[in-house]
Amino acid sequence: MRKGELTHQAILERAIQLASRVGLQGLSIGGLAEELQLSKSGLFAHFRSKTSLQVEILEAATALFTERVIRPALTQPRGEPRVRALFENWLTWERELVPEGGCIFVAAATELDDAPGPARDRLVQTQRDWLDCLAQAARIAVAEGHFHKDVDVEQFAHDENALLLGFHHSARLLKEPRAETWARRAFDALLRAARPQRS
Amino acid sequence: MRKGELTHQAILERAIQLASRVGLQGLSIGGLAEELQLSKSGLFAHFRSKTSLQVEILEAATALFTERVIRPALTQPRGEPRVRALFENWLTWERELVPEGGCIFVAAATELDDAPGPARDRLVQTQRDWLDCLAQAARIAVAEGHFHKDVDVEQFAHDENALLLGFHHSARLLKEPRAETWARRAFDALLRAARPQRS
DNA sequence: CGGAAAAAAGCACGGGCGTTTAGAAAGAGG
């Protein structure tokens, strides 16, 4: 009754790490079980199939992401500070996961983009929510007068997200030391362009 | 002597398509053989291992990329037109591969970023070359006076590449119809910021 | 056209996969 839920959670926690390294498809139940010193069938019993394991991994990762990236940003003042905080928190999220495989959503995005099914659906929803979140923060910044009135907030969200993807690419694949600098500079330019007055 | 090289090439051609859908790891020799109506061992004989197949796929894809994206851009006038052409050609490259799995390099990038080995090494080199190519085009634009003198061309290349990744993400995962519009608008903003005179 | 060389096929291997089933160990509640 309680022990079960506990290991269930522990499995997911470890699975997130492993999946961000080897991918949601690359993750094997046997391998995950070994890492946790659990029997393969014992682990499997917690999830009725690999697909639902993948979905649960994405859901657990989404919860973690909300907790670590989005929620802390909401404590920041409305407007540009909050927009900045979202960006910085994501950078931290990615950086902290560097010893592991980096942001699991980025890894899953290219892996699942041609693989229809529940896992893909879940991921799409998460990504849509994230973009909406970024757009909403920008919208508030417009309302607060921090951004120019006719800033296209969806475009802004898209551009910001592209920078995050670019950072992941530079940092993880190319191991480029300047990746973080580049990402931050590009984001500063984005902010500058969005502000009302021409300097 | 000649027939061999011919099928070898045909295999790689098809493998590029398949790999951009299912990934370099996800690609199975049996599956590829079936698509080509070839025996598994017959296909395998062309490559001594799956790893070297993956490397050859990346090399063939790089050659194709150079042919389709880079070379045509070199016929454009030096400076901003060529910079634009590189961006547009990449968009076309990605768009034409949409019925297939989209740009194979983007797919491979997140798949291999935690998988050391020859395939990863080859991909990293290709990506570095691509970024250098973008930076070089920007450098020429600076020399031609199309871009401001103190534009950081490496930063520019990074930003441009991030937009391409963002486009892939929006178009392939989210199936966002506005993806191309967003990418182009963002790139226009990038160009605008790089031009010498303040409007 | 015939024979050497190349290319492709057939077959089998060891192994890991996801999944099922049956049973042992552990936990919880009266």
Added chain:
DNA sequence: CCTCTTTCTAAACGCCCGTGCTTTTTTCCG
């Protein structure tokens, strides 16, 4: 403490994987 339920294990399944080995078919060239 005993029993019922939950949690975990052990073993096995059918399948497909990458990879060798052997044989057949095809291609090339004198």
